[in-house]
Amino acid sequence: MxxxxxxxxxRNATKPYRVxxxxxxxxxxxxxxxxxxxxxxxVVLYPVSGEPAVAVLRSRPDAANAPFRFSTDDGTFEVDRRxxxxxxxxxxxxxQA
Numbered sequence: 667m668x669x670x671x672x673x674x675x676x677r678n679a680t681k682p683y684r685v686x687x688x689x690x691x692x693x694x695x696x697x698x699x700x701x702x703x704x705x706x707x708x709v710v711l712y713p714v715s716g717e718p719a720v721a722v723l724r725s726r727p728d729a730a731n732a733p734f735r736f737s738t739d740d741g742t743f744e745v746d747r748r749x750x751x752x753x754x755x756x757x758x759x760x761x762q763a
Contacts (some may be wrong), residue, residue, distance in 0.1 A: 677712040677752045684759060685710060687720040688739065691759040698755040711736060712752040713745065720756060 676683050679696040686692070694710050703709060705723050712718045721736035721743075733744035734753075 676710065676718070676754065679754070685720065685756070690720075692720060692756040693759050694754045694756045696752070696754045700750075700753040703753060703755050708756040708758070709736070710752075710754045710756050711745065711750065712754075714749050714751045723753075 676685070676694060676696065679694070682693055682695050682697075684691055685694055692708065692710070703723055705725050707723050709721055709723050710718055711721050719736075719738065721738050724735040724737050724742060727734060727747060731746075733746045734750065735742060735744050737743070
């Protein structure tokens, strides 16, 4: 799924911004600490390398070396903590949706 960011790369953002993925607009809040994001929340995942993605956080690591688990319409995937550059809370923009 192509992610269209309405600002520059949001990886280092400090203010809310919008993205569009798969025809759905999201408001993204980079000020929410990753530790406060809960399973079931929509997120924008910025990997250390590769393209960002909008996904649903399915589970947080239960051990230091365990991966985060995410899902999209394309399925479920895991990402090691060390491979995540940034994780931002996202919510569907009902006005643009």
